[in-house]
Amino acid sequence: MWMLLIALVLTLLRxxxxxPLAAVSWWWLLVPYGITVAWxxxxxxxxxxxxxxxxRDEARRQSRIERQKQVLSPRKRR
Known part of the structure; x- marks a missing residue:
């Protein structure tokens, strides 16, 4: 994703x-896009x-399980 952002910034600057990007050929600006597609x-x-x-889904699932355990656990009485 970061390579796509770099490519977009370079294109905008060109x-x-x-x-110095004013003198760079447009063809050189296709290189970051090609690297992005390849990646x-x-x-x-x-x-x-x-x-x-x-x-990421497993981490969310584990987090949800832990929250439910804390909610359902018996609380200490004063």
């Missing part, structure tokens, strides 16, 4: 002709995306 393809092909989503 479009506005800011600093997303790799992470989807290896299952990294699904694995991270599953870990």
């Amino acid at each position: 479009f506005l002709e800011v600093g 997303w393809s790799f992470s989807d092909a290896t299952g990294l995306t699904k694995r991270r989503a599953a870990e």
